[in-house]
Amino acid sequence: MLDCAIIGGGPAGLTAGLYTTRGGLKNVSLFEMGVIGGQITKSSEIENYPGFFDANKTGLDFMDAWEKQCFHFGLKHERKKVLSVEKTGEHFTISVEGGETYEALTVITCTGSTPKRAGFEGEDDFFGRGVSTCATCDGFFYKNKPVTVLGGGDTALEEAFFLSNICSDVYVVHRRDEFRAAPPTLDRAIRKSNIHLITDSVIDEAYGGVMGLDGVKIKNTKTDTITDMQNSGLFVFVGHNVNNSILKDPQGNFICDMSDRGQVIVNLSMHTSVKGLFCAGDLRIEAPKQVVSAAGDGSIAGLQVISYLQELA
Ligand SMILES: Cc1cc2nc3c(=O)[nH]c(=O)nc-3n(C[C@H](O)[C@H](O)[C@H](O)COP(=O)(O)OP(=O)(O)OC[C@H]3O[C@@H](n4cnc5c(N)ncnc54)[C@H](O)[C@@H]3O)c2cc1C
CATH class of the missing domain: 3.50.50.60 (FAD/NAD(P)-binding domain)
Known part of the structure; x- marks a missing residue:
């Protein structure tokens, strides 16, 4: 049984991993189906993260140090695509592509969002370059x-x-x-x-x-x-796809309260309407969609998971 399953390895998920493991949790896994680092790895530069100011470094370079630091305290990496999260009694069942399942006492969903493309000629060629x-x-x-x-x-x-x-x-x-x-x-x-x-x-x-x-x-x-x-x-600005499909049950209904835009409703502790289920980063309501705020959310969710588990014990 995992203490915590973190889904999504962008700034929110990595920070949640750092805080939960450095805070003493022994059994925490981060499920990331793609490149560790999330959306910002697609950017050719980042100038608004305090403490990091190097015009010659890309978003991928920027996230490289995060990966080393956030896995340093025992966070495990499962390179898997999560298909669904289900509450089974007091814990959660996480189903991944390939049929495997994992059990966890708590879950932090950090699957982010994806800005929609408009589809005109040259859009993909110059994305991140204008x-x-x-x-x-x-x-x-x-x-x-x-x-x-x-x-x-x-x-x-x-x-x-x-x-x-x-x-x-x-x-x-x-x-x-x-x-x-x-x-x-x-x-x-x-x-x-x-x-x-x-x-x-x-x-x-x-x-x-x-x-x-x-x-x-x-x-x-x-x-x-x-x-x-x-x-x-x-x-x-033609909309965002919120990566919320893992929070749907087999009937297609969301397992927690969502906004009409498909974002997860959380309180200031990043707790959703389901006990033990947290959400951080671009996936939550009113997310500023910035690295610094996704990381802030991840730290809050990580700390709240520790408190939640202490109360359960
Ligand atoms: C081109 C570009 C430039 C940007 N520039 C800046 C900038 O200069 N400054 C700034 O502050 N912000 C910038 N942003 C925004 C910033 O990247 C996001 O706000 C931030 O990455 C959100 O973090 P997150 O952890 O919530 O989600 P994400 O970074 O979106 O990470 C989510 C992760 O979850 C994974 N995932 C999704 N579904 C699943 C699943 N089912 N199973 C397993 N893994 C899954 C994804 O692969 C992804 O890695 C930029 C974004 C883009 C696209």
Whole structure:
């Protein structure tokens, strides 16, 4: 029986592993199906994690030290894809691909989220080299420069507003003639003189060279006119896929309370509505979707698991 099963080896899961094992738990396993380190390993740089400031290091370099430190105190690594988590009496059963199962007294789910891609030409080629899905992470790289934003919902307009305080101009491209964002959010964007709203339009192509993105071609869907916008930053906000499938029972119902956006509802202790089940990082409600906050969540969840097990004993 595991003291704790941690699912997902990004910043939240690794930090939870560090805190649980360094806090004295002997039998903790981290299930990670891919590269240890999570989403940030796909980034070419990270500038907003305090204490780490090296422009020549990638997200993968940054997470390398985490892996060494977080496994140092006895955390075990199961390189497996978890299919489901089920509460069986007082403990949990974790089923993994291949048919094996594990039993655990507590579970911390840290499976993160994945920003959706819009699907235009060049998007994948320039992802992380001009095409971004995070204004907080990458906006500063375009200080006093014009950028393009794709999307028409609340997130797109809130992120456009954030960028408008850093960048010279923000061109928001939306495929419909009306924005889906809440009226106050839209009003705020309209009132900001350096935000320019471009409706009935899509990104036709993102283009550039070895140094990264040089610009985007915007197509008006009513007239088919193409406008060449030579902005080296393009922010795509067309939604996030929350990696929550492991929390569904065989009937397809979630085993704990979820928001209508599919995020796990937690309290300030990262405890879900199910006793012994915790959640940390991008998967939880109102996650800021930053490495530093995912790590903070992981530490809280790790400490809370220790207290929970002490009370059970
Ligand atoms: C390109 C890019 C650049 C970014 N830049 C920055 C930045 O500069 N600064 C910043 O603070 N943040 C940045 N972020 C955001 C940051 O990476 C995330 O907020 C953070 O990684 C979230 O951590 P997490 O541990 O919650 O989830 P994740 O990092 O998403 O990790 C979740 C892990 O769970 C694993 N997993 C999922 N499902 C299963 C399963 N069923 N079984 C086993 N394993 C599973 C995944 O493989 C993944 O490794 C960036 C993100 C991207 C994509």
